[in-house]
Amino acid sequence: MLLLLSWSCVLVLAPAVLGLAPVVSRGVRFFGSRRPVRVWNDESAPIWDGDPLTVVVWNMQFGAGIRQHFFYDGGLAVSTPKDEVLETTTAIGEALAGAEADIVLLQEVDRRSRRTAYVDEFERLSSILEGCGLSCRSSASYWRVPYVPHPKHDHLGRIGMHLATFSRFQIESATRWQLPLLRESRIRRLFNLRRAALDLELRRTPRVEKPLSIVNTHLSAFSRGDGTLERQVGAIREKILDPKGDAPWFLAGDFNCISPYEDPNNLGEEADLYPKDKTDVQPLYDRYNAAFSSPDVLLPTYKPFRAARPDRTIDHAFASSDVVYDNVTMLDTGGRFLSDHQPLRLALRFPGAVASP
Numbered sequence: 413m414l415l416l417l418s419w420s421c422v423l424v425l426a427p428a429v430l431g432l433a434p435v436v437s438r439g440v441r442f443f444g445s446r447r448p449v450r451v452w453n454d455e456s457a458p459i460w461d462g463d464p465l466t467v468v469v470w471n472m473q474f475g476a477g478i479r480q481h482f483f484y485d486g487g488l489a490v491s492t493p494k495d496e497v498l499e500t501t502t503a504i505g506e507a508l509a510g511a512e513a514d515i516v517l518l519q520e521v522d523r524r525s526r527r528t529a530y531v532d533e534f535e536r537l538s539s540i541l542e543g544c545g546l547s548c549r550s551s552a553s554y555w556r557v558p559y560v561p562h563p564k565h566d567h568l569g570r571i572g573m574h575l576a577t578f579s580r581f582q583i584e585s586a587t588r589w590q591l592p593l594l595r596e597s598r599i600r601r602l603f604n605l606r607r608a609a610l611d612l613e614l615r616r617t618p619r620v621e622k623p624l625s626i627v628n629t630h631l632s633a634f635s636r637g638d639g640t641l642e643r644q645v646g647a648i649r650e651k652i653l654d655p656k657g658d659a660p661w662f663l664a665g666d667f668n669c670i671s672p673y674e675d676p677n678n679l680g681e682e683a684d685l686y687p688k689d690k691t692d693v694q695p696l697y698d699r700y701n702a703a704f705s706s707p708d709v710l711l712p713t714y715k716p717f718r719a720a721r722p723d724r725t726i727d728h729a730f731a732s733s734d735v736v737y738d739n740v741t742m743l744d745t746g747g748r749f750l751s752d753h754q755p756l757r758l759a760l761r762f763p764g765a766v767a768s769p
Contacts, residue, residue, distance in 0.1 A: 454547035470755035494529030505540030526569035550586035641692035664729035673707035703729035734764035
């Protein structure tokens with residue numbers, strides 16, 4: 413009876429102990445479907461006037477670099493030495509500073525995590541990017557747990573991983589959207605990632621007729637066809653994109669899905685990570701304006717640990733129908749692989765955003 417009572421206490425108290433209990437802020441539950449998140453605005457930054465934008469999208473692999481073979485990829489490494497984290501994060505910041513970007517969308521930005529020596533990568537990147545005019549920003553957590561008791565040989569411990577968006581233009585608002593979780597036990601969910609989307613609206617001048625939304629996301633990995641990715645894609649469509657109506661938007665990030673033009677059977681032992689019939693990101697390709705509109709313009713973005721070069725595309729970008737892609741390329745990182753993902757650089761125009769004279 414005492415043992416049962418103890419476990420009951422653990423189940424009741426665990427969310428609060430782990431920092432996962434719902435917290436009320438401005439009437440929005442912390443892990444509800446949506447909530448406002450903090451915006452750091454530079455009041456001297458320009459206001460968007462309908463100008464073309466250059467956007468960089470990059471999963472930075474929590475600033476850990478590619479020297480370690482991590483446990484989730486079949487290796488043993490759990491953490492990265494502090495000097496390596498600082499070196500990699502600085503190199504990523506410098507590559508972004510040289511990109512002449514107006515918007516930067518980053519995934520896997522660690523903030524004071526044990527595995528990256530408690531470095532606040534968001535603050536470090538902010539100090540670098542402010543120097544090149546990317547002085548407005550927002551950040552939303554999607555893995556925040558005081559202690560993760562996994563893997564067995566070396567616990568992850570404290571985790572704080574964020575989506576981060578940086579902007580040259582002032583930000584009107586930012587919203588964190590909670591996406592559907594993996595189908596797993598409630599205990600595992602206490603310690604696991606809570607995938608999300610960071611939806612940011614730019615402040616605009618009076619001549620810009622419609623608001624522009626920039627959506628940054630990172631969908632679930634290792635779901636192995638349990639329907640999670642399908643539900644996450646559906647939530648993005650139904651809750652975030654379609655309600656925007658005819659207002660322009662841009663969505664990008666790490667979708668952990670290959671493109672419709674790739675065959676998972678060509679990926680060897682990793683073929684089972686992806687559905688055989690059609691990719692879970694197919695509905696976005698079917699419905700929206702995709703940056704990779706054909707196999708001729710497809711760019712491989714993900715490099716497995718043992719691969720010499722990227723061998724698949726799991727980072728994607730989509731936009732409303734009135735957005736024009738002028739150019740989609742890889743960002744030059746000086747010949748170095750700074751993450752297992754390669755950064756995309758997209759030049760966009762918004763001809764329908766400005767009201768006719």
